[in-house]
Amino acid sequence: MSRSADLFDRARAVLPGGVNSPVRAFRAVGGTPFFVARAAGARLTDVDGKIYIDYVCSWGPLILGHAHPAVLDAIRAAAEKGWSYGAPCEAELELAEVVRRRMPSVEMVRFVNSGTEATMAAIRLARAATGRSVILKFDGCYHGHADSFLVKAGSGVATLGLPDSPGVPAAFASLTLTAPFNDVAAAEGVFQRHGDELAAVIVEPFVGNAGFIAPEPDFHPALRALCDRHGALLIFDEVMTGFRVAPGGAQQRLGIRPDLTTLGKIVGGGMPVGAYGGRVDLMGLIAPEGPVYQAGTLSGNPVAMAAGLATLRETERPGFYETLERRTARLVAGIGDAASRHGVPVTAGHAGSMWGAYFAAGPVRNFSQARNSDAARFARWHRAALARGVFLAPSAFEAGFVSSAHTDADIDHTIEQLDGALVETLDR
Ligand SMILES: *Cc1c(COP(=O)(O)O)cnc(C)c1O
DSSP states (O other): HHHHHHHHHHHHHHSGGGSSSGGOOOOTTTTOOEEEEEEBTEEEETTTSSSEEEEEEGTTTTTTBTTHHHHHHHHHHHHOOEEEESSSSSSHHHHHHHHHHOOOTTOOOESSSHHHHHHHHHHHHHHHHTTTTTEEEEEOOOSSSSSGGGEEETTTTHTTTTTTTTSSSHHHHEEETEEEETOOHHHHHHHHHTTEEEEEEEEEESSSSSBOOOOOOTTTHHHHHHHHHHOOOOEEETTTTTSSSTTTTHHHHOOOSSEEEOOOGGGGBBBEEEEEOOOHHTTTTTTTSSSSSOOTTTTTHHHHHHHHHHHHTTTTSSTHHHHHHHHHHHHHHHHHHHHHTTTTOOEEEEEEEEEEEEESSSSOHHHHHOOOOOTTHHHHHHHHHHHHEEESSSSTSSSSOOOOOOOOHHHHHHHHHHHHHHHHSSOO
């Protein structure tokens, strides 16, 4: 028995499903998860000494790869000065200024400890600012695990096929309306019926929690116009896309100015950080400036802020995003080429260094089309890739990531291994 299998057995006795976040348990792809011993650059090493090229990258935060020296130095230097103060420190202010410079719509920002906290707080703020209660989200979009968002959600909810989670009161769920992503007519219909009850529309600008789905050109401009016409706020949940799909996130890439933005993942450089921010008149409602309460014992943690700052600084090197996007495009094209050579229908895409591939003829423009992809083949592909030392997200409904630590040679090697893995899924 491998040491990973051994540890997983032990873990199942003390952690539900053996993990602290559901998709890590590999249920959608079969097999048992490997336990990580250490990680550096583009590679993970498991407790049995096997090495994997990592396309999960901690589910998005590690745009520089693992244990980047500049981030490690920043973490070390910060920790030596004490790792939690419960009082303001300069790093919070510096990170806030960097966020505002990179995302001008975020005129003011509040740091929290996760993406989930960020979206919870943004919705509370939207409800307070508008005096309305109802929100609109899109099928397959994941906005963290707060009650209001576990309605037709993506990520682990999709992976495990959970409908709406037990424990979410029906009264809460009834305040969350849903529509298909990329469907302007459906969004218009919701606004026609509920326009004066809607506090906010929350959306993943590029969906990454139902696999990867790109928005059609008319979708976000239509949402912006509908919100403006009906006095609802537009919230871009950029927890995944922020500082990933462009230096200024999806809002820069798409040319849309949301009222509020939620952040996480890259903004903390792999430490537990989230943030929400936006128009100064809205953020002025947050305590202690205004009456909307939100707080956190560890919010603005100096070590976490230092990791976020060091990460964002590295991404400001000339050509950083261009190189990442080029490598990601090459990976996605390589997967597509292999698929067509073997006669397997694949629909693959990317935005910046966020990417995904469905075993489906396509197009995949919404969650129901994503669900019609061949998840059984994905599971076989995932297992074969893992055996060949390539770690893909263990679900057909998650995006993948390329980091600046992935070299051209890594990409070429990956394309070869994924081609071989695809061959192993044939003839069944
Ligand atoms: C990851 C993610 C979240 C939740 O963030 P956590 O830090 O896991 O709580 C919310 N929204 C989106 C778009 C995400 O990708």
